[in-house]
Amino acid sequence: MSSTDVQVTQEVKQPRVAVSLIDWLRRNLFSNWLNSIITLLLLWVIVSALVRLFDWALTEATWTPVVKNLRLFMVGRYPGEAIWRVQVALALVLALFGISGGIWGGITRKVTSGLVAATILLAILPLSMGTRLYFVGMAVLMALGFIAGLRFPRLLRWPAIALWIISPIVIVILIGGISGLLPSVDTSLWGGLMLTLMLAVVGIVASFPIGVLLALGRRSKLPVVKGFCVAYIETIRGVPLVTVLFMASIMLPLFLPAQIRIADVVRAMVALTLFSAAYLAENVRGGLQAVPNGQIEAARSLGLNVFQTTTLILLPQALRMVIPAIVGQFISLFKDTSLAVVVGLTELLGIAEVVIRQPDWLTVPGGVQREVLLFVALIYWVFSFSMARVSYQIERRLGVGTR
Amino acid sequence: MSEQVEVKEAKRSTPKHQLGEEIIICRDVHKWFGDFHVLCGVTTSVRKGEVVVIFGPSGSGKSTFIRTINRLEEHDKGQIIVDGIEMTNDIRNIDAIRREVGMVFQQFNLFPHLTVLQNITLAPVWVRKKTKKEAEAMAMELLERVGIPEQAHKYPGQLSGGQQQRVAIARALAMEPRIMLFDEPTSALDPEMIKEVLDVMRELASSGMTMLVVTHEMGFAREVADRMLFFDKGQIVEQGTPEQIFSNPQHERTKVFLSQIL
Numbered sequence: 001m002s003s004t005d006v007q008v009t010q011e012v013k014q015p016r017v018a019v020s021l022i023d024w025l026r027r028n029l030f031s032n033w034l035n036s037i038i039t040l041l042l043l044w045v046i047v048s049a050l051v052r053l054f055d056w057a058l059t060e061a062t063w064t065p066v067v068k069n070l071r072l073f074m075v076g077r078y079p080g081e082a083i084w085r086v087q088v089a090l091a092l093v094l095a096l097f098g099i100s101g102g103i104w105g106g107i108t109r110k111v112t113s114g115l116v117a118a119t120i121l122l123a124i125l126p127l128s129m130g131t132r133l134y135f136v137g138m139a140v141l142m143a144l145g146f147i148a149g150l151r152f153p154r155l156l157r158w159p160a161i162a163l164w165i166i167s168p169i170v171i172v173i174l175i176g177g178i179s180g181l182l183p184s185v186d187t188s189l190w191g192g193l194m195l196t197l198m199l200a201v202v203g204i205v206a207s208f209p210i211g212v213l214l215a216l217g218r219r220s221k222l223p224v225v226k227g228f229c230v231a232y233i234e235t236i237r238g239v240p241l242v243t244v245l246f247m248a249s250i251m252l253p254l255f256l257p258a259q260i261r262i263a264d265v266v267r268a269m270v271a272l273t274l275f276s277a278a279y280l281a282e283n284v285r286g287g288l289q290a291v292p293n294g295q296i297e298a299a300r301s302l303g304l305n306v307f308q309t310t311t312l313i314l315l316p317q318a319l320r321m322v323i324p325a326i327v328g329q330f331i332s333l334f335k336d337t338s339l340a341v342v343v344g345l346t347e348l349l350g351i352a353e354v355v356i357r358q359p360d361w362l363t364v365p366g367g368v369q370r371e372v373l374l375f376v377a378l379i380y381w382v383f384s385f386s387m388a389r390v391s392y393q394i395e396r397r398l399g400v401g402t403r
Numbered sequence: 404m405s406e407q408v409e410v411k412e413a414k415r416s417t418p419k420h421q422l423g424e425e426i427i428i429c430r431d432v433h434k435w436f437g438d439f440h441v442l443c444g445v446t447t448s449v450r451k452g453e454v455v456v457i458f459g460p461s462g463s464g465k466s467t468f469i470r471t472i473n474r475l476e477e478h479d480k481g482q483i484i485v486d487g488i489e490m491t492n493d494i495r496n497i498d499a500i501r502r503e504v505g506m507v508f509q510q511f512n513l514f515p516h517l518t519v520l521q522n523i524t525l526a527p528v529w530v531r532k533k534t535k536k537e538a539e540a541m542a543m544e545l546l547e548r549v550g551i552p553e554q555a556h557k558y559p560g561q562l563s564g565g566q567q568q569r570v571a572i573a574r575a576l577a578m579e580p581r582i583m584l585f586d587e588p589t590s591a592l593d594p595e596m597i598k599e600v601l602d603v604m605r606e607l608a609s610s611g612m613t614m615l616v617v618t619h620e621m622g623f624a625r626e627v628a629d630r631m632l633f634f635d636k637g638q639i640v641e642q643g644t645p646e647q648i649f650s651n652p653q654h655e656r657t658k659v660f661l662s663q664i665l
Binding site: 292294295297298299300301302303304305308312313316317320 | 515
């Protein structure tokens with residue numbers, strides 16, 4: 001070091017340039033006359049489109065088909081006297097979310113608070129008094145579950161996990177009925193958002209492990225396993241989802257004995273799962289390839305066997321790298337459930353078509369297509385956007401300390 | 404075979420470490436990568452407690468050779484016997500040998516998604532079936548031994564290269580191996596971090612560990628090695644004590660190589 005004593009401890013801050021709004025506008029939108037013209041033109045287009053949209057939505061549009069058919073949108077033609085069973089099923093799921101948010105915190109807690117906010121919002125909306133009370137009840141239920149989870153995290157941890165695992169069965173029994181206890185409700189009566197969510201959740205939960213196995217199989221050294229996985233993935237990726245759905249609903253019964261009848265809903269679930277699994281497999285494979293070979297060598301040299309190496313070293317690293325791609329696949333699966341309408345299921349989009357064709361709206365000039373489709377699109381958007389947000393949170397959380 | 408070794412031992416100056424029975428025996432080991440003959444008949448044996456430094460030009464097969472000892476590379480011909488177990492395709496043999504042989508890599512290969520402590524306790528818990536508590540107590544002892552107990556709860560990405568390599572050594576030691584393999588452990592390190600890793604290796608050698616070290620750290624070799632193997636074109640061209648190799652190399656290729664790196 002030189003003899004001149006340099007004071008290095010003095011903190012040097014990056015200069016923070018305060019940018020006023022006018023400065024920012026001038027720099028980014030009006031930097032020269034051409035940019036100014038483009039900015040003004042686009043501004044005019046956006047403003048006039050929004051004005052037109054709001055004008056239409058508030059004055060011209062007929063929202064009665066949406067308001068009158070809310071129950072149809074939510075549960076389809078599910079019989080009214082059994083609707084309490086859907087409400088109980090939803091209550092069960094929300095209570096579980098509440099408890100889990102209390103126990104685990106982090107992302108679960110954020111999801112729970114989002115759900116509480118959603119139920120409160122629904123309770124404020126001008127719905128029927130019974131519905132609003134139900135949603136208030138749900139918010140309270142989640143809050144109670146949350147407090148319970150917060151108070152007794154150790155006691156409730158395992159029961160909560162067990163309940164999550166058996167919840168799909170409980171929900172199917174509640175909604176579909178069980179001989180002797182609950183009168184059965186045929187799956188052809190399931191519909192609306194309820195059916196959309198069931199198709200999506202089953203598709204997501206079932207396709208994930210299958211996709212991971214296919215991805216691992218494709219890297220296998222055994223030619224039979226590898227060949228099967230490659231053939232499966234490439235076949236499914238080579239055909240449109242509609243084809244797979246048709247195959248499941250029309251072709252499958254031809255191959256099965258006449259006594260075995262599988263419900264349409266189940267066949268659509270199987271088709272969605274198999275379809276999504278192929279795409280997931282390719283996403284996961286991308287992650288697997290990104291894990292350096294040295295990781296596997298290190299694990300093997302420590303004496304971990306192939307199974308341990310895969311589950312403890314390879315998959316945790318591979319999956320976190322492809323979370324955005326996986327969630328993207330889940331979001332597109334959620335929206336793809338709308339294709340189940342072509343095999344006769346009345347999920348959300350199917351219900352939209354039913355509502356549009358109702359004779360009550362024949363007199364409305366121009367029909368009610370726009371209103372109904374806009375409403376359905378909004379529902380799809382709310383769910384897709386929420387999934388994207390959760391994905392972002394998971395990414396941020398898992399990103400800590402990995403790089 | 405063992406007589407031959409005895410004769411060689413007799414020629415040596417006093418070994419730096421207490422040597423026991425032969426723990427690794429390689430007879431005429433061959434390996435091909437496609438058409439490329441990487442190992443062309445390697446025959447040697449290593450005795451318990453011995454520190455063997457392997458050096459030679461890049462591509463000479465020295466890394467491949469030590470990787471055949473824990474089956475990260477499969478040899479195509481010849482015989483490798485580690486701690487009385489012959490290396491065959493039998494997966495049980497391979498797993499048994501891997502439990503006895505620890506390995507340290509050039510690129511550290513720590514698991515980035517696990518903390519330092521989890522990196523070290525993973526194999527003892529899953530392979531040796533220790534309780535988490537036992538494994539953690541031992542991991543902390545090992546971290547103490549390599550000089551970084553305060554880093555236990557950090558992730559590998561938060562450590563310097565030298566610290567990472569010391570964690571990697573601790574991770575291998577946690578399996579209580581009888582043999583340690585080092586594949587160019589300091590080649591990826593900044594100069595100022597090489598010493599901290601070599602210090603740990605020195606301490607390990609003096610504790611009686613059997614070590615095979617691929618390295619170009621000739622100072623370390625001179626000081627710690629009982630024997631040095633010079634590899635070239637897939638063969639052991641020359642071997643001897645560091646004194647013999649440095650002051651009186653027999654083979655022309657050894658002389659040329661040493662003149663280039665010293």
